[in-house]
Amino acid sequence: MxxxxxxxxxxxxxxxxxxxxxxxxxxxxxxxxxxxxxxxxxxxxxxxxxxxxxxxxxxxxxxxxxxxxxxxxxxxxxxxxxxxxxxxxxxxxxxxxxxxxxxxxxxxxxxxxxxxxxxxxxxxxxxxxxxxxxxxxxxxxxxxxxxxxxxxxxxxxxxxxxxxxxxxxxxxxxxxxxxxxxxxxxxxxxxxxHSGDLGFDVAKFRTVVRTAFQMRRKTLENNLKARFYIDHSVFNFKRRAEELSIAEFIRLSSFLAPKSELSV
The missing domain is CATH 3.40.50.150 (Vaccinia Virus protein VP39)
Incomplete structure (x- = not known):
């Protein structure tokens, strides 16, 4: 001991x-x-x-x-x-x-x-x-x-x-x-x-990030589609989470709309 x-x-x-x-x-x-x-x-x-x-x-x-x-x-x-x-x-x-x-x-x-x-x-x-x-x-x-x-x-x-x-x-x-x-x-x-207003919803950002990395080998679309509406005209959802920069994750979380407000 x-x-x-x-x-x-x-x-x-x-x-x-x-x-x-x-x-x-x-x-x-x-x-x-x-x-x-x-x-x-x-x-x-x-x-x-x-x-x-x-x-x-x-x-x-x-x-x-x-x-x-x-x-x-x-x-x-x-x-x-x-x-x-x-x-x-x-x-x-x-x-x-x-x-x-x-x-x-x-x-x-x-x-x-x-x-x-x-x-x-x-x-x-x-x-x-x-x-x-x-x-x-x-x-x-x-x-x-x-x-x-x-x-x-x-x-x-x-x-x-x-x-x-x-x-x-x-x-x-x-x-x-x-x-x-x-x-x-x-x-x-x-x-x-970083302090003050970060310019994005931190709670929603966390949810998007966790969901995007749920299955590393899957695309963003496959990981996110159960919880968020996917609009291919504003983002390339065929990419994987590990390819995105921090700025891209922030942009992604800003326009993703949850299918249920209770899910975020």
Missing amino acids: VKVSYKQTEVQPKKRLGQNFLLDANIVEKIADAANLHDGDAVVEIGPGFGALTRAISKRLSSFTAVELDKGLAAFIRAEFPTVSLIEQDFLTVSLMQLAQKNKLKVLGNIPYAITSPILFKLIDERDAVSSAVLMMQEEVAKRLSAAPRTKEYGILAVQLQAVAKVEYLFRVSKHVFKPKPDVDSAVVRLTL
């Missing part, structure tokens, strides 16, 4: 919380540097754990917020970093808008693999409260987020995220610099969120 100890605090990593603690100080500094932090920034760290990234952020900021669900680790962070405002809560239930009272948030974290997608969609949904995010995640997911059209990685996540943010794949992180060691490598991604 793997246990991780630091400064008289010992925890047994909880698989359900996706706890893998980063050990490489150089990687931690690179993550903090990538966030381009300045004193006065409103910063939120997701899952500080034993405070590796927390310490790097503290070198750059006098105060910031960290969100930690694990009670033992929350107690450690409170004792070790008294200037950090700690929220002992599931990040997915935290109101980012409430935290962004004066400035938009910069979000950082080594996020659990199991809830990567929910965290990303939370950032999308609350993008008016967030300026940027520097996140470490499973390398495969990082590649999917930053993928280009006509590649095998390009899919729902890439389209939905790139429509609302600039996505940058920054660098790979070996699985050997974590304890316990995960099964796969990680990577760090930087998101710069």
